[in-house]
Amino acid sequence: MKNTLIAIMAVAILVLGALVGVLLEDPQTATVEIDRDRAAVSAEINAAKELATRYSGGLIVGLINVRIAILETTEAMLGQKRTALLRRINLTYRAPFDAARPASDAELNDILKELSQAQTRAAESRKVVERYSGGLVQGLALMKAETDEIAVSELRLKFYSAKHGFPILPTISVDKQNATPLPPGKVVGDKEAL
Numbered sequence: 001m002k003n004t005l006i007a008i009m010a011v012a013i014l015v016l017g018a019l020v021g022v023l024l025e026d027p028q029t030a031t032v033e034i035d036r037d038r039a040a041v042s043a044e045i046n047a048a049k050e051l052a053t054r055y056s057g058g059l060i061v062g063l064i065n066v067r068i069a070i071l072e073t074t075e076a077m078l079g080q081k082r083t084a085l086l087r088r089i090n091l092t093y094r095a096p097f098d099a100a101r102p103a104s105d106a107e108l109n110d111i112l113k114e115l116s117q118a119q120t121r122a123a124e125s126r127k128v129v130e131r132y133s134g135g136l137v138q139g140l141a142l143m144k145a146e147t148d149e150i151a152v153s154e155l156r157l158k159f160y161s162a163k164h165g166f167p168i169l170p171t172i173s174v175d176k177q178n179a180t181p182l183p184p185g186k187v188v189g190d191k192e193a194l
Contacts, residue, residue: 034082037160038075044153045071060139063146070153074160081164103162111162115155122148 045068052064083089103111125145132138160166 031082031085034078034085034164037163038078038082041071041075041078041156041160044156045075048149060142060146063143063150067146067150067153070150070157074153074157077157077166078160078164081166102165108159108163111155111159115152115159118148118152118155122152 048064048068048071052061052068055061055064122145125141125148129138129141129145132141
């Protein structure tokens with residue numbers, strides 16, 4: 001009888017300990033930062049959509065739409081991370097790359113430095129656009145400015161992915177100096193050519 005009572009008490013203590021652990025791990029505090037990031041991305045999306053309404057079409061609107069698509073991808077990624085935290089689901093990725101992990105502060109600072117440089121280039125490009133009132137030169141300046149804004153959006157996606165532990169697919173580096181280009185089509189011998 002005494003052993004049964006001790007066993008029941010031990011199980012009750014373990015269950016209460018697990019319950020306290022679950023209650024103390026409040027996902028709301030973890031989602032505050034994600035909500036802040038989502039709000040910033042959402043504001044950028046709204047600003048880009050408002051900018052797209054200024055133009056009737058063409059390449060500039062196409063570039064703005066690319067930027068909007070990148071920002072919407074970033075917003076969706078952050079939404080998935082928030083939902084996973086709220087529902088206590090562990091996101092895992094099965095792909096041929098290293099396991100996803102949140103980036104270190106040094107890695108985030110490197111990305112932020114690169115992002116800051118890209119934002120500076122984008123701001124300079126916007127100043128160049130404002131010098132012109134129309135025509136081909138302003139169109140080219142707008143194209144460069146939107147290309148710079150796309151780079152900023154891509155770096156934001158990279159930053160938020162690294163910050164919240166989403167994997168960034170590796171890029172394939174090609175050694176262009178030693179690479180021999182492949183001929184187009186099928187290579188055949190001289191006698192088979194005719």
